[in-house]
Amino acid sequence: MKVFGISGSPRNQGTAFAVNYALKYLEDKGVEVRYFSVRGKKINFCIHCDYCIKKKEGCIHKDDMEEVYKNFEWADGIIIGTPVYQGNVSGQLKVLLDRLRALVARNPKVLKNKIGMCLAVGGDRNGGHEIALRTIHDFYLINEMIPVSGGSFGANLGATFWSKDEGKRGVENDEEGLKTLRKTLKRFYELLKER
Numbered sequence: 649m650k651v652f653g654i655s656g657s658p659r660n661q662g663t664a665f666a667v668n669y670a671l672k673y674l675e676d677k678g679v680e681v682r683y684f685s686v687r688g689k690k691i692n693f694c695i696h697c698d699y700c701i702k703k704k705e706g707c708i709h710k711d712d713m714e715e716v717y718k719n720f721e722w723a724d725g726i727i728i729g730t731p732v733y734q735g736n737v738s739g740q741l742k743v744l745l746d747r748l749r750a751l752v753a754r755n756p757k758v759l760k761n762k763i764g765m766c767l768a769v770g771g772d773r774n775g776g777h778e779i780a781l782r783t784i785h786d787f788y789l790i791n792e793m794i795p796v797s798g799g800s801f802g803a804n805l806g807a808t809f810w811s812k813d814e815g816k817r818g819v820e821n822d823e824e825g826l827k828t829l830r831k832t833l834k835r836f837y838e839l840l841k842e843r
C-alpha cells in the first residue's frame with residue numbers, strides 16, 4: 649500500500665502538520681508514504697496550450713510538478729490537505745490540480761480507482777472548509793478516483809481543522825479536528841486494504 653500526501657499550504661504550519669500526522673498514522677500500519685508540499689516550489693499555471701492533449705507526453709512546463717506526476721502514478725491512495733483561502737482551496741493547490749490534466753491526458757485511466765481523502769484547515773470555525781473539501785472531492789470524481797470521508801457523525805466530507813490562525817499550534821490543539829482526521833483515516837485505510 650502506497651500513499652502520497654500533499655500539503656497545499658505555502659507555510660510549514662497547520663496543513664503540513666495535519667498531512668504529516670495522517671502519513672505517520674498510515675506508516676505505523678505498514679503503509680509506504682511520500683510527502684510533497686507546495687511550499688517554496690515552482691508550479692506554473694496551466695496555460696491551456698493543449699500540448700498535453702496533442703502530444704500525450706506530459707506538460708509543456710518542466711517544473712516541480714514532475715515530482716507530483718511521478719508520485720500520483722506511484723500511489724494507491726492520495727491525501728490532499730489545503731488551508732482555506734477565501735472560502736476555498738489555496739491558489740497553489742488549485743494550480744497543482746489544474747496541472748494534473750497533463751498526467752491524465754497522457755493516460756486517461758492513470759488515476760482510476762485510486763482512493764482519495766482530504767483535509768481542510770481554516771482560521772475560522774466555519775470558514776469554507778466544506779467547500780474546499782468539495783473542490784478536492786470533485787477533482788477525485790472527475791478523474792475516476794474514489795473519494796472517501798469519515799462518514800456521518802463527525803467527518804461528513806473529510807477532516808476539518810479550526811486553527812484559530814495559530815498555524816501548527818492551532819491544529820495540534822484542535823482535538824475535534826484530530827478526531828475528524830482519525831475517523832477519515834480509518835475509512836481511507838479500510839478501502840486502501842481492499843484495493
Ligand SMILES: Cc1cc2nc3c(=O)[nH]c(=O)nc-3n(C[C@H](O)[C@H](O)[C@H](O)COP(=O)(O)O)c2cc1C
Nearest residue numbers: 657661662663731732733734735770771772775811
Ligand atoms: C489569503 C488567505 C485567505 C484566507 N481565507 C480564509 C477563509 O476564507 N476562511 C478561513 O477559515 N480562514 C482563512 N484564512 C486563514 C487560514 O486558512 C488559516 O490561518 C490556516 O490555518 C492557514 O493554514 P496553514 O497553517 O497551513 O498555513 C485565510 C488565510 C489567507 C492567507
